[in-house]
Each structure stands twice: as structure tokens, then as C-alpha cells.
Amino acid sequence: MTKTLPMRGQNALFYAPLMLVAVGLLSACSSRAMEDAASAMGLGNGKGKGKIAVTSPSPTPTPTPTPTPTPTPAAVVPAGSYDASVGMAVDSAGFADLPLRSGAHRFFVNSTSGSDANGCSSDPARPLRTITAAIACVTDKSGDQVLLAEGSRYAEGIPWLANKSGYSAQYPTVIQSYDPADPMNEAKYGRGDQRGARPVLTASKDSSGNGVYGYLAIRGLDLNPGNLPGQGVTFVGQVDYLLIENNLFRYSSLSIDRAGVGSQAQHHVIRGNSFYGEWNTAGRAGGVYDAGVDYLTLEDNVFWHNGWKIGASRDDDPSVGGATVFSHLDAAVTLALQDSTRRLDEETGLATGALTGSDVALPVLTALIVLGILLGFHNRIAEYQ
Numbered sequence: 001m002t003k004t005l006p007m008r009g010q011n012a013l014f015y016a017p018l019m020l021v022a023v024g025l026l027s028a029c030s031s032r033a034m035e036d037a038a039s040a041m042g043l044g045n046g047k048g049k050g051k052i053a054v055t056s057p058s059p060t061p062t063p064t065p066t067p068t069p070t071p072t073p074a075a076v077v078p079a080g081s082y083d084a085s086v087g088m089a090v091d092s093a094g095f096a097d098l099p100l101r102s103g104a105h106r107f108f109v110n111s112t113s114g115s116d117a118n119g120c121s122s123d124p125a126r127p128l129r130t131i132t133a134a135i136a137c138v139t140d141k142s143g144d145q146v147l148l149a150e151g152s153r154y155a156e157g158i159p160w161l162a163n164k165s166g167y168s169a170q171y172p173t174v175i176q177s178y179d180p181a182d183p184m185n186e187a188k189y190g191r192g193d194q195r196g197a198r199p200v201l202t203a204s205k206d207s208s209g210n211g212v213y214g215y216l217a218i219r220g221l222d223l224n225p226g227n228l229p230g231q232g233v234t235f236v237g238q239v240d241y242l243l244i245e246n247n248l249f250r251y252s253s254l255s256i257d258r259a260g261v262g263s264q265a266q267h268h269v270i271r272g273n274s275f276y277g278e279w280n281t282a283g284r285a286g287g288v289y290d291a292g293v294d295y296l297t298l299e300d301n302v303f304w305h306n307g308w309k310i311g312a313s314r315d316d317d318p319s320v321g322g323a324t325v326f327s328h329l330d331a332a333v334t335l336a337l338q339d340s341t342r343r344l345d346e347e348t349g350l351a352t353g354a355l356t357g358s359d360v361a362l363p364v365l366t367a368l369i370v371l372g373i374l375l376g377f378h379n380r381i382a383e384y385q
Contacts, residue, residue, distance in 0.1 A: 083297040085267040086169050086217055086243035094272050094300050095190065096243060098217055101143035101171035107134040110149035110180055124183035131175075131201075135159040141215075143171035147178040147189065148221065150197035157203035157225075158218060158233050166215030169241040169267070177220035190220035190246055198222035198248060205231045205252075212262040214240030224250040227310060229321070230280040238262030238292075244270045251277040253306070258292025265293040276304040279312075279321050 087096035100106060105122045108114075114127035120137035128134045131146065131154055138144040143166050148154070158175070166172030177192035177199050179185060192198040200222045216239070225231045232253035235242070238261055244254060253275070258265055268290055278286040286306035290296050308314055309321025316322030 082299055083269045085269055086172055086241050088170055096245060098174050100145060101167055104143040106145045106147055107137045108147050108183060109134045111152040111154055131156045131159055135164060138164045138173060141165050141167055143167035145174040147176060148199035149180040150177050150192040150195060150199060153200045155202055157201050157206050158208045160208060161216055162209035162211045162213045165213045169215055172215040172217045174217045192220045193246060200224055207234045207236055210236040212238045217243040219245035219247060222248045223252050225252060227251050232278060238265045240266040242268045244273060246272040249273060249275045253278040253286050255289045267295050268293050269297045270301060271299040274302045275306060277310045278306045279309040281319050
């Protein structure tokens with residue numbers, strides 16, 4: 001049975017012991033430990049973003065009449081890391097390196113200047129017009145890439161990808177943005193936000209796959225179906241090595257559910273996205289749902305106002321966007337658990353282990369999340385007032 005984290009309105013007294021546990025853990029730390037924690041968050045004198053600056057002590061000079069001082073070693077900052085499970089590497093800004101595999105193809109799409117009559121050309125001067133036409137050109141297990149022009153708009157959603165797997169975790173099938181004024185510049189791929197011009201996809205919710213598939217990367221897109229109930233991107237089945245990076249999920253959730261298909265899925269990375277405004281009338285979880293994966297990594301995401309309609313009161317009936325105990329967590333983000341190991345990135349310092357959604361595990365996880373909020377989540381969570 002799927003278990004969701006406790007929501008505001010279900011039992012306010014539930015949080016009191018958890019906060020006491022978190023505060024007790026914090027007060028038990030020595031002042032030095034707290035200084036290190038502040039340094040790890042970049043709040044004290046430390047220099048790290050989730051890293052503690054460590055300076056080796058100066059060796060004691062040899063006691064001779066004319067001692068020669070030994071230089072103090074330079075400060076060492078342990079290298080932090082993003083999850084590089086998908087792609088070749090991840091740069092310091094949190095963008096995966098997704099090069100094109102030899103023999104694979106890129107298909108450019110521009111809803112303004114393109115034409116589907118151009119066929120499966122890799123020439124950016126001859127783009128296709130629709131995502132549907134481009135994904136039809138992708139060969140399963142080849143590592144092809146579909147590039148959507150910045151500033152373009154599509155009455156489409158994320159296409160069906162169950163028969164469009166990538167070549168490997170290093171060479172996934174990719175759907176991402178590109179700059180049509182500089183189409184061959186790979187440094188701009190997936191970074192339409194830097195010019196305020198992510199491609200916009202407006203189709204209503206639909207499933208993007210079912211079965212055993214994987215090696216997929218989706219980044220740099222603006223998913224905006226409008227302020228409607230039950231919107232989002234859904235993957236069903238065993239989806240291995242999935243990267244969701246640098247996207248806007250407006251009024252939309254992300255749902256990944258093995259649903260008993262195949263074996264346990266491997267490695268999902270959700271990084272640098274914004275999730276806000278998702279709501280539904282059936283009381284289902286909003287925000288992010290992932291079930292049946294060995295590792296889920298959440299890095300640099302923003303969650304805001306998930307679970308009830310923007311513009312509605314939390315006291316409104318759910319049929320018009322009001323919150324329910326199933327869809328609204330205390331911090332306005334819902335993370336639903338089922339047979340999944342949660343790897344929270346290094347900067348949070350939290351790991352939940354192999355949880356299966358048991359009644360014992362959920363309170364422990366909640367206590368860890370409360371502690372994580374007190375110490376500062378690397379995944380930013382905005383409380384709606």
C-alpha cells in the first residue's frame with residue numbers, strides 16, 4: 001500500500017514529538033559541531049556550499065637554535081558532488097554533460113519556423129515543427145536527442161518514450177532546449193532559463209511510458225497545462241536511469257510508478273526543477289511521487305504551493321481546489337514513499353535507507369526531514385502563508 005507523509009490538518013499533534021526529537025538532536029551537538037554545521041551550509045566562516053573547509057594544523061618547528069618554520073598546508077575543501085548517474089558528468093552549476101554518441105542523431109524542432117515535411121534531418125536550418133514528428137525519428141537504444149527551440153510553444157506534452165530508450169546511462173535519449181540563434185552551441189543545450197525562453201509544452205496530463213525502458217533525460221522545458229486539476233508528467237513501469245533537470249512544472253506533478261512492472265527501477269535523478277501549483281480533486285499526492293526505485297536523488301529543486309489550487313483557500317472544498325489531508329504536507333511539498341530508497345544529496349547529510357513505506361519508517365523519515373529543515377535543505381522548500 002502506498003504511504004504518504006503526514007499532512008497538515010491530519011494530526012497537528014503528530015509534529016510536536018518530531019520537533020522535540022529534532023531540537024534534542026541539535027541541542028546535543030557540541031558548539032564545535034554546530035559551527036561545522038553552519039560552515040557546511042555556508043552560513044558561518046566556512047567556504048563550502050555544503051562543504052566544510054578543513055585546514056591542516058601547522059607542524060611544530062624542530063627545536064633547534066635556528067628553527068626553520070614549515071609552511072602551513074593550504075586549506076582543503078572536500079569536493080562536493082552532484083549525482084552523475086545519467087550523463088558523462090555534472091558541472092559545478094548542476095548541469096549534466098550529455099554529449100551525442102557517435103552514430104546517434106539530433107533532431108531540431110521549432111514550432112515557429114519548422115516543418116514536419118523536412119523529415120528526419122539533423123540540419124538545424126531544417127527543423128521539424130512538432131515534438132511528435134521528432135520523436136518518431138528517434139531510434140530505440142541509439143542515444144538520439146530531440147532539441148526544442150527556445151521561445152517556442154507546443155500544444156503537446158512529453159511524448160511516449162517506452163520504445164525510445166537511450167543507448168546507456170552515459171548516452172540517454174534526450175529531450176531538451178536549444179538556442180535557435182546558436183543551434184550548434186552545446187553549452188546552451190538545456191539552459192533556456194538563462195535567456196528566459198524555455199520551450200513551453202501546454203498539453204494536459206498523459207502517460208509518457210509503460211513497460212521496461214530507460215536511459216532518458218528531459219531538461220530545460222516549461223510544462224504549463226494551465227491551472228487545472230490533476231496535471232503532470234507520468235512514467236509507469238520499470239524506468240531505469242531517468243534524469244529530470246532544470247524544468248518548470250507549472251500546475252504539474254511528476255509521478256514515476258513501477259506499478260509491479262519488471263524489477264526494481266534503477267537511479268532517478270531530479271535536479272534543478274521548480275514544482276508549484278499542482279492540485280487535484282481526488283486527494284492524491286502532489287509534487288513528486290516515485291515508487292519502486294533503488295535510488296532517488298533530489299538536488300536543487302524548489303517546491304511551492306503543491307496540494308491545493310493557487311487562488312483557493314485551504315478551507316475550500318477539494319472539488320474547487322481546497323487542500324485535503326492526503327495532498328497537502330506541512331511544508332507544501334509531498335514526497336510519497338513506496339519500496340524506494342531515498343538518497344538525499346550530500347549537502348543535506350540525510351539518507352533514509354531502504355524504506356518500504358512501513359508505519360515505523362515514516363515517522364523516522366519525517367523526523368529526519370524536520371531536522372533537515374532546521375539545518376537547511378539543499379532542496380529549497382517554500383512555505384505558503
